[in-house]
Each structure stands twice: as C-alpha cells, then as structure tokens.
Amino acid sequence: MFLLALGVGWMTAPVWGVFTDRVPETGSWIVPFLQSAWPVGLALLVAALAALVWLTLSRRAAVGATVAAVVVCTATVLVPGALSRVAQKMPEEKDADTVRILSVNTWYHQASDEFLAQTAREMDADIVVLPESSDVQASAVADATDLELLQPVSTRTRGGGTALLVRETWMTEAAAESVADLHLTRHQNPVVELENLTMMGVHTNAPAHSHLVDGWVTEMADLRDWASGVDGPLVMAGDFNSTTAHPELRRLAGRSAEMTDCGGGLFAAPTWPRAGTPSPVPVLRLDHILVRGLMCQDSGVVGVRGSDHAGIWADLRV
Structure with a gap:
C-alpha cells in the first residue's frame, strides 16, 4: 500500500501547486525534481498494482499484469525520447506573414x-x-x-x-x-x-x-x-x-x-x-x-x- 500511495502522490506531482519556495533550502530541489519526473511515479504505481495482483489473483493474471507493468514502465521513460528523435523535422517553406x-x-x-x-x-x-x-x-x-x-x-x-x-x-x-x-x-x-x-x-x-x-x-x-x-x-x-x-x-x-x-x-x-x-x-x-x-x-x-x-x-x- 505504501508503494501505491507513493506512486499516486508522485504521479500527481504536477498538480501540487507552487510549493518549491516553501521547502527548506537543503531539500528544495526535491519538489521540481518530483514534478518533472512524474512519469516515474506512474511507473511506480503500475509496478505496485502488478505486485498487488501477484498477491491476490491467479498466476495467469499476475503474469499479464507484470507484462503490462513492464510495457508501461518502459513507455513512460523511453517512448517520449524516442518519439522526439523520430519527430524531428524541418519546417516547410513559409510565406511573408x-x-x-x-x-x-x-x-x-x-x-x-x-x-x-x-x-x-x-x-x-x-x-x-x-x-x-x-x-x-x-x-x-x-x-x-x-x-x-x-x-x-x-x-x-x-x-x-x-x-x-x-x-x-x-x-x-x-x-x-x-x-x-x-x-x-x-x-x-x-x-x-x-x-x-x-x-x-x-x-x-x-x-x-x-x-x-x-x-x-x-x-x-x-x-x-x-x-x-x-x-x-x-x-x-x-x-x-x-x-x-x-x-x-x-x-x-x-x-x-x-x-x-x-x-x-x-x-x-x-x-x-x-x-x-x-x-x-x-x-x-x-x-x-x-x-x-x-x-x-x-x-x-x-x-x-x-x-x-x-x-x-x-x-x-x-
């Protein structure tokens, strides 16, 4: 349950609001880090859900959940960057306006x-x-x-x-x-x-x-x-x-x-x-x-x- 709560909290970091300047200086970098890395929170949430499935459901369901968790965790980190390389393009000819x-x-x-x-x-x-x-x-x-x-x-x-x-x-x-x-x-x-x-x-x-x-x-x-x-x-x-x-x-x-x-x-x-x-x-x-x-x-x-x-x-x- 702790991992589930942590995943939900981290995944929703972008909507926390402006807390950065209210954190003691020594740890003030944590808030912007958690916000920018919110996909990791999503991956953690999915992994925690997969673990919960292993504990409560059949082996077949657990295997399926694990595969889904691996896919989602990989996608949250690798897919955006891969897309940015694939999406590279030069603009077309422009007009005077x-x-x-x-x-x-x-x-x-x-x-x-x-x-x-x-x-x-x-x-x-x-x-x-x-x-x-x-x-x-x-x-x-x-x-x-x-x-x-x-x-x-x-x-x-x-x-x-x-x-x-x-x-x-x-x-x-x-x-x-x-x-x-x-x-x-x-x-x-x-x-x-x-x-x-x-x-x-x-x-x-x-x-x-x-x-x-x-x-x-x-x-x-x-x-x-x-x-x-x-x-x-x-x-x-x-x-x-x-x-x-x-x-x-x-x-x-x-x-x-x-x-x-x-x-x-x-x-x-x-x-x-x-x-x-x-x-x-x-x-x-x-x-x-x-x-x-x-x-x-x-x-x-x-x-x-x-x-x-x-x-x-x-x-x-x-």
Whole structure:
C-alpha cells in the first residue's frame, strides 16, 4: 500500500501547486525534481498494482499484469525520447506573414557553428535564440546568415551568454535603440522591440541544485511579471529549465501573462538530454517558445550536433 500511495502522490506531482519556495533550502530541489519526473511515479504505481495482483489473483493474471507493468514502465521513460528523435523535422517553406523562431541551447557553445548556421539558413529562420552561446559562435552564425547579432554575448559565466539574432532587414533604427539586457535571469536576458512583436531570449537557473532553486522561482516570477506588463504581441524563447509539469512555467504560460507554449505541453517531444548523460533518450522538454498575440501555426524539434539539447522551432502567424 505504501508503494501505491507513493506512486499516486508522485504521479500527481504536477498538480501540487507552487510549493518549491516553501521547502527548506537543503531539500528544495526535491519538489521540481518530483514534478518533472512524474512519469516515474506512474511507473511506480503500475509496478505496485502488478505486485498487488501477484498477491491476490491467479498466476495467469499476475503474469499479464507484470507484462503490462513492464510495457508501461518502459513507455513512460523511453517512448517520449524516442518519439522526439523520430519527430524531428524541418519546417516547410513559409510565406511573408509567418515569423519563424529557432531556439537552441548550445551546451556551453559546443554545438557546431557551421551546423547552427546551416540549420538557421535552411529553415529561413527570422529570429534565433542561442542560450549558452559565445560571442565567437554567435558571430559565426550571423556572418553565415542574413541575421544580425543584437548585442555582444555575455562571458560573465561559462554558460551565461544568450545570443539573440534577428533578420537584418527587421532591425530598424527604433528596434536597434530598444535592444537591452533586462537581467531578469541569472544569465544574459536580451530583448528587442521589433515592428510587429517584442522578442526576448531566455535562459533561467536550473532547479536541480538547492542553492539555485530560490533563484529559479524568483526568475520565473519576474519573467511573468514583466510579460504581463508588455503591450502587444510577445515571444519569449529559450531554455527555461522548466517543464509543463512545473507550476512555475504554467503560471508564466497561463492566465497571468496569457502566453501559449507553442509546440509544448505535458506530452510534447522532450528536448533534454540528448548527450552528456547516461540517459539513452531525452526525457524532459526544458526548451520553450512562449507566444502571445500571434497564432502558433506549426512547430518541431531538430537535433543539433554537439549540444545536449534538441533545438526547437515555431512558425508564428502575424
């Protein structure tokens, strides 16, 4: 019964609400971990039910329940990641009313500059966000495309740089004057006011360590407050280090800021980890393109050589 209760509690972690900032700092990472890993709770629940069947029903029923448990437990971990690799696709040709966004965490700027530029060029991206980039890498992408790097990429920490590149022809004098780093997150936080929308590049703290959780909670709240005060169409793209299972992200993408997670959701193709960890497939969707005032027309994920994240893209209708 304990395993059943634990499975139910863990599986329902995404609906607990915002408890993260109420847990003592030493254990504060546990809540976001349990929420992001809710499929493990489902697997635990199924395994506990299978064990209960072995204790109470016939051997034939027990064998069937065990097989079902193995299938479900495997599916909750492996299927989402496998689907994200199978679901990789490049967008189709776009029309003049479509804004195409590409976001790639470059994993401490280890992703191939050439591959990033080729991907942006082939998909005809209008805006590119590169968390964990470098000035050298972002400049190389800009030089190989018709995109303009809006500000020097921060070097204050190894992964602190977030590059924001925009189609050169969109950078009017007014747009250029609006470029800023809002410092709402630990990492570089570039923003620009374009003619048809406001665009922000995002990279937040990762709530995987106790000393970073409070900062993550604060950053998500600050992003939500800022977004709520922006007039007109708004796009926020990058590595939020959050999944839809985290109420902090749902509050940002929910009623208070009225944002839509284009291509996201609890069962969306995960983006991390694709490299650098023992996990054979990605299991979490940490990267998002949040939109307000524009219609999400299409979206997808793309593998990126040298990064532990999949890239994400979205077609937005003006």
